[in-house]
Amino acid sequence: MSNETLSSQTEPEIKVGPNPDGSFDPVLTDKDLEKCGRRWKMAVMGFNYETQLAPSxxxxxxxxxxxxxxDDEEGYKRSLENAGRYFNVTPPVGGLxxxxxxxxxxxxxxxxxxAVNDLKVGLMGSMSGIGDSILWTLVPTVMGSIAAYMAQEGNPVGIFLWLAVxxxxxxxxxxxxxTGYKFGTSLITTLADKIPVFTEAMSVLGLTVVGALIPSVVSITVGLTFTMGDVTLNFQEGILDxxxxxxxxxxxxxxxxxxxKRRVNLIAIIVAIIVISMVCSAFGILV
Structure with a gap:
């Protein structure tokens, strides 16, 4: 059996839509999107440290x-696999x-x-920045302070103000x-010829965001120092940095x-990281 035949059996072809440009007629309604919103309210319940909010x-x-x-079972499976990729965003703005x-x-x-994956990866950081600063910090701090002061003064309106927020x-x-769906629809209908450029831009932005996350999430400091006479050289600051x-x-x-990528078991990788970290820390290699 040739590789081409084997590939066609293992990877079903992606269906093309009936429209001249290969697209499909949208089928989702406001009720479908409202249902998504209700189910998304349980978002944090699906949080994990591998794919974050992807299960949600x-x-x-x-x-x-x-x-x-x-009518496309294979397409549905591919879509679920794509939805299961790493994703993290401030939940209240995630729907956008x-x-x-x-x-x-x-x-x-x-x-x-x-394009879907690139859009999510490229914008989840900036959306989280907006959500964290406004919905998680600014609004609760300002409105909470006002409501607390009113309640402290014996004004019951403070309670209802906080509930209203x-x-x-x-x-x-x-x-x-x-709202997000309307933006996505506009993106496709008015900028259809620019989708490849948009996808490429989101890919670059996504890689930049992920790259910037590495030093802020992964913390490794080498504690080795070398002394020669009166001179002491810190390996981390003097060489690596x-x-x-x-x-x-x-x-x-x-x-x-x-x-x-080589399909090494994730549990084995985590255990190896813990063991190596403990050993290196015990010998002063890492601090």
Whole structure:
């Protein structure tokens, strides 16, 4: 059996839509998006330290994706696999991004999965920055202070003010899937010829974001020092940092990436990291 025949059996072809440009007619309604919003409210319940909120994305979008791929079982499976990739965002603003991604998939099906993933990876950092600074910090701090002061003065309005703020954020997070979906639809209909450029830009942005995350998430400091006479050289500051700041986190991330690409068991990788860290710390190699 030839490799080409084997490939065609293991990798079913991506279906092309009936429209002249190969796209499909959108099928999702406001009710579908509202359901996604309700299921997304359970987002944090699916959090894990491997793919973060990816299980929550699958849970929120499963029924909508089933409707999109009603007659394409393989397409549905591919879509769920794509939805299961690493994703993390401030939950109240997540619907904006996921709604836009869902609009792309509703129109292009599996043909748009790359654009969907690039959009999510490229914008989840900036969306989280907005969500964290405004919804998690600014609004609760300002409105909470006002409500607390009013309550302290014996004014019962403070209680209802704080409840109202929470309800507004809750309502908005339920309905912003529809706002995001409209943006995604506009992106496809008005900028259809620029989708490849947009995808490429999101890919570059996504790689930049992921690259910037490495030194902020992975912390490795070498504690070795060399002494010659009155001169003491710190290996981390005197050598490694001179080569490139954050070189050890980048190197460690690259090694883990290679191991994962070679399908090494994740549990084995985690155990190895813990053991190596403990041994190196005991001997003063890492601090």
């Amino acid at each position: 994305v699958i849970f929120a979008e499963a029924d909508a994706l089933r409707k999109i791929y009603a 991004l996921l709604g836009a991604a869902l609009a792309i998939e509703d129109k292009q099906h599996n043909q748009g999965l790359e 929470g309800l507004v954020i809750f309502w908005w997070s339920l309905n912003n899937w529809k 001179m080569i490139m700041l954050g070189i050890m986190p980048v190197l460690a991330t690259w090694i883990v990436y290679v191991l994962i």
